[in-house]
Amino acid sequence: MSKSKRLMELMMTVNRMRKFTVKELAREFGVSPRTILRDLQELSELGVPLYSEVGPHGGYQVLKERVLPPIAFTEEEAVALFFASHALRHYRYLPFRSESASALSKFYHYMPGDVRDRIDEMKNRVDFRTPARQAEFPFLSELLDAAVRQRVLRIDYASREGESCRDIQPVGIYASHGLWYCPAYCFLRREIRLFRCDRIKGAREADAAMKPVDLNGIHLDNWESLDPAEREWVHLVAELGPEAIPRCEDELGRRMTIHVREDGSGWLNADIPRSELPYFARFFIGLGADASVGSPPELTDLIRRMLRELLERYEGKSN
Amino acid sequence: MSKSKRLMELMMTVNRMRKFTVKELAREFGVSPRTILRDLQELSELGVPLYSEVGPHGGYQVLKERVLPPIAFTEEEAVALFFASHALRHYRYLPFRSESASALSKFYHYMPGDVRDRIDEMKNRVDFRTPARQAEFPFLSELLDAAVRQRVLRIDYASREGESCRDIQPVGIYASHGLWYCPAYCFLRREIRLFRCDRIKGAREADAAMKPVDLNGIHLDNWESLDPAEREWVHLVAELGPEAIPRCEDELGRRMTIHVREDGSGWLNADIPRSELPYFARFFIGLGADASVGSPPELTDLIRRMLRELLERYEGKSN
């Protein structure tokens, strides 16, 4: 095997093993320990963070910031990748903020001048906007870590009703419209609930006594469908004007299908839980004249009531 | 210089030059042409897409998909980068869709097994959601290209009033809530306007007679502030409940500052163009009891009127 190939494979191998001795590698690669030593020194010079300890039980170690085998990207791929991480800059909080920034600058730095020029030209001409939020999300890494390792966390949660302390086991975290959410099994309610991460004011490992529940097979793509069946459902029918379609896709897109006609208008036809009627009432009021609810009657009633209340407020004020 | 170093530099050099002859390179690197030929063959085998033509004015060329010098990422950086481009998968339309996908799979493919495992574990546990849209955005690349190269495009635009044909010069494109927008200088209105990309039904190079205007210095970050001064402004004051804050940040965050008090409530205090009163009226109606507008009177009047209309509609229906 040629030296350069051996170096590549060596890099992958040490990344895989994390801890190893010179002899081991020499056997594995069929070369002498002396050669391996020379190779390791070269890897070191190439930036692989190696650390060695002498003595029995000593050996080599790769420090935690492992270096991946270099990947060659085409120019187009690099540009795409650049803008992908560029898009994340709008997030003040990320589970891996600093890494994302350093990857971005590494990219930028290593690129040949003319590609950099091209990126510079495009930088201010493509963007993925995310609403800027004042809310703080200090525990994203902890929540994600707990989700991956299936651990229970004890959190301080500031809900509308006041601050409470509860044990949860996160399913995962996701950002939507610039806010972070965390669906998690709540040991208090004994079901999966959605938490807003900015309301989580504290998070630490729960008591060892708290046994994790089995959330294998439950993840971000399917937890919503695992809703408890206790709910009572009512049937929603609404007619949508063209202006209303995007707003419905925005807020309801993942819960129901939005039917669109040729002329741009559309309609909704779906079952919704009775408990969410207030939410829907307010939502359709917000759509104004672009939407009109046909059913259920409970919803139209509620809309009327809410409209009257609002109207009273605004009439009271002006008089 | 060692062979491997020379190969690296060669890769960068050919990427920079795009077109070159063997002799040139031989001179530049101080080796014989024979060696360069051997090196180029190796680069070729390593995936650099080289193409050669014999004869006078012949020579080597790098095909358009240039390969960048390999960049070594740490594990954490790779994970961050992976999730950045993972986040883009929600977009059905992107100005560089296929490249983004191939970069993602290249990443995944070249990663050592255990990092891949780690990513697999996290894949379903972190997400950046974007509303799924049915709208189509077929001309993103064309718009972006025109923005970068400062070209004029002739587009077919389907606005509320019907389809029209106009010449525009894009400032850039951006995605917000899953929809793509394109601020552009409109030669019809003679000012910068915001176009929704899904309403652009056709796009092609405009007449050569259309002279591009100078949009240097105007880009996505500043075009909004270049609004024509013709507008009439009114002063908005509104009181916000805690629930209303996120929705205001979402929709108004980039136009005005949202003041937040200790207790979670907040207020708005900003100038808005009179022409947008209907938009604001509807917006505050959508906030329901969580917001109340104090001023301007025109706005509260409008809100009252709209509420009455809505109420009539819903009362008419139920009777």
Place this chain on the structure above:
DNA sequence: ATAATAGTGACAATCGTTGTCATGATCGAA
């Protein structure tokens, strides 16, 4: 035709790589 270019094969000179050996240093365990 001519000149400019790529492409290949052969060979010897050169240079880099490897294994072996000797030596040293450090550390943990017996």
Place this chain on the structure above:
DNA sequence: TTCGATCATGACAACGATTGTCACTATTAT
């Protein structure tokens, strides 16, 4: 303490890879 496991370094000869040179072919624009 001594012993063995480990990293670390230097010297050198054997080996193998790389390089330059030369001779030759093939293609093409002028």
